[in-house]
Amino acid sequence: MSLLTSLLRMRAAHTGNALPTSQLRHLHLSDQPLMLLALKQTGPAARPLAAMVGNDPYRPQLLVAPPSGSTAPMLAALADTVIAHITNCQRYSEHLPARNNRPPLQRYTDAPQILVPNPQTVHHLKVLGDDLRFRSVDREDADSQSIQCLGHWLTYLSDRADLPGSAALIPLTRFLGMHWATGQSPLEDDDLATLLAWIDPPRHTASGRDAALKAEDSAPRRLAGPATDPAFDNDHLAPLFNAHARARAQGRDQSRPLAELERLLAAYMQPTWDLMWHAYALLQALPEAKGSTRRWDHERTAFTKECIYLAQDGRPRPARDQAVAAAVRLTVMEHAAAAFAAERAADDPFVRAELRTTGAAFGGTVTAVDSQHTLRGPTGRPQWRPRLTVSTTDQLRMEPGQLLACHAYRRAGYKICEITFSDGDTLVELEITAGMGHADRPNYDVLPEAGAFLVFTVAPDPYRMPELPSRDQTPWTHGGPPADHPDHSNEDEDKGEGEEEQ
Template identity: 70%
Template sequence: MSLMTSLLRMRAATTGHAQRASRLRHLHLNDQPLMLLTLKRTGPAARPLAVMLGTDPRHPQLLIAPPSGSTTPMLAALADTVTAHIDSRKQHTEHLPATANKPARQRYSDAPQILVPNPQTVQHLKALGDDLRFRTVDDRMPGSRSVQRLGHWLTYLTDRTDIPGSAALIPVTDFLAMHWITGQSPLEDEDLTTLLAWIDPPLNAASGRDAAQQAEDPATHRSAGPATDAAFDNDQLAPLFLAFARAEGGDRARILQDLDRLLAAYLQPTWDRMWQAYGLLQALPEAHGTARRWVHERTTFSKECDHLAHDGRPRPARDEAGAAATRLVVRERTAAAFAAERAADDPFVRAELRTTGEAFGGTVAGIDPERIVHGPTGRARWRPRFTLSTTDPVHMEPGQLLTSHLRRNARYQLCEVTYEDDATLVELEITAGMGRVISPTHAVLPTVGDFLVLTQAPDHYQMPELPAREHTPWTHGGPPRDRTDDSGEDGTEQ
């Protein structure tokens, strides 16, 4: 926890009101996202109990799994709704011309977006996806193929939550906590009810703290899922399940109606809070870098649709070592780029990074605007240098590439840091954004006395270079996978 975050949390605890931690919204929000609430049964981790979902806050769809028997009909109905939402984002495409590295291709103009209450729901959907995508398809069973396809999409969406800045599947508590700091612990922030009470308390509440304390009343508090409250399980669910097991025929239908009403009443408050949170987040101005990240989301979605259309094999239960290494590098680089873009966009984020030494602000003390260097080929390059005087901590190494929100296209390379008694002098070289020697862009040059805040430059994602499969050791998924083992069974994946 940074110094700024600690300060805001203490201020929230003192005043009783949540504090803004971000001036802008850093994730894209669709006009009609799919809200998805889940409840699961105790016992098998992925066995669902109920799902409430939809794109209309006034008309949610409730799907109930029977207390005993097959859940396939309920999962097939869930698959139909989720697939319909995904297909609705595939109505329009845009043409991308060929480049030096990629052929011409089509990309969808939109992508699906699903909002869930908390990270625990993401883990439940991940477990459900792992279970469903490997199910055998039996065309004699209605819904069998759509249920397997649901497992594929759940795996894709939950995998996207591992990518910082992705907006395909968003836990709302994490989204809110990115933009507001409350006076409770980060663990307590995972409860949607108390988190929203802090951020947007009712009009009759004296403060967010008082509203959160009232929301914690065990008599009225309801978990946002996927696990249910123990008291609810024992006092209300268990008697219905027992009655269902003992009943026959028409009595079972009546008990299922009672179960439907009970679970609808349980989920409705969370459903309303999800749309309340959506309204709060939608009202925030969108950050500049959000549009670029959503374009990447659409690109990834388009590739996944192509995979399903031409291959369709489910992702393996475990990644090979090479694939796992690639996924880790992608996550690390994307996290660094997301953090840098947030800092370039948002003054609140820049202020926090200045307390940690990951950004610094200072006054231009001197500049060499006509500096020219010659590259290995002898070509002249314009490389102005200037010195920034700052009292902020500077925890960066020479060679670090920096940017300023005032001149987003410019790049500054940190050359040298000199510590003096009353200030720190940072020498910087402008390496991009100033044009060429024959046609320089002087607007990028600061003047003596200007105040600049510099943050790490976004490192746009590039796939790491890995050896070809035939050059990869067998320990990392190389050629032995296609050979016959000693037992005489083919080791190729089906």
């Protein structure tokens, strides 16, 4: 937690109301997202209890699984809703021409977006997807095929949720926490009701703190999922589960306890359903950052490629990644995190202010511009490398050679050449390394004027996929060699033991 974030939390705790930490919304929000509120039974991690799902705030679809027996009907109904939402995103497409090493692609103009209340629901959907996508499929049973397809898409969406900047599967508490700071702990911010109470308290309450305290008192009477409250289990669910078990054991009709269970869960899940749409309205009201459009384009590309994979191959994703696949996934996640942080800093002055407190950015006034500075390139030709001097009062934690970016000149790149410390301001000499054109065709638009105040942030490293070995060249301890390769590890151990005995 940065110094600025800590200060905002302290001020929010003092005033009793949440404070904004961002001027812009940094994730794309669909006009018709699919809301999903899921509950699971206490016990088996992936056994669902109920789901409230839909894209209409006034007409949610409630799906309830029986306390015992098959959950296939409930999962099939959930699969129909989720797959219908995904199919709706495949109605229109656009043509992307070939570029560099990228082949041409027919990309969908939309991508699915599912909003859930908290990160715990994301984990529950991941576990559920791992279970469903490996289920056997009966070619004559459409429900079993749709359930396995649901498992495939839940795995895809939960994997996308691990990527910073992705908007395919969004936990609303983390989304809200990205834009507001409350006076409670980050762990308490995972409760959607108390978080919204801090951010947008009802009119009849004195402050967000008072509204959050009232929301905490009503915790047993609402369900945010995926786990249920122990008091709710003991006082309400357990009697209905027992009544259903007795009816099933005695061969009697089980529709009555199931109907009572459905009415109970509808009443308890409805408040959280309304809170999810309340959170969506607050986030939708924020102006969208420019970088979110580019990230949503990447989301549509990833969705299109997943649809192509499902149509051409269709095999379930492995339960565990092999070593090379895990290394690639880690590299992609690291690059996504760096790119997301850089784009947030370029878009949002609040983010730049926070980075200045951590030393990852500095702001200052341009005092001099050397527009005629050139260097000799490797071939001896002159290269135009204009320089500028910036005077700053920020504490610098950077060294010469550090690459920088500036929010005012996004196509330009900068490098620190020299830092001169003094008792007052610090002078930083910068060289423009990208975006300035050529010596015979210079781009003067990247040159700031003397007296301009600019903020420079650390530029992310260029994305380069590391050279990784093929599976045939991977050690057996990390998933290789191929399965038909003889394993002599036991012989080596026996030889070692014999040598020790001698």
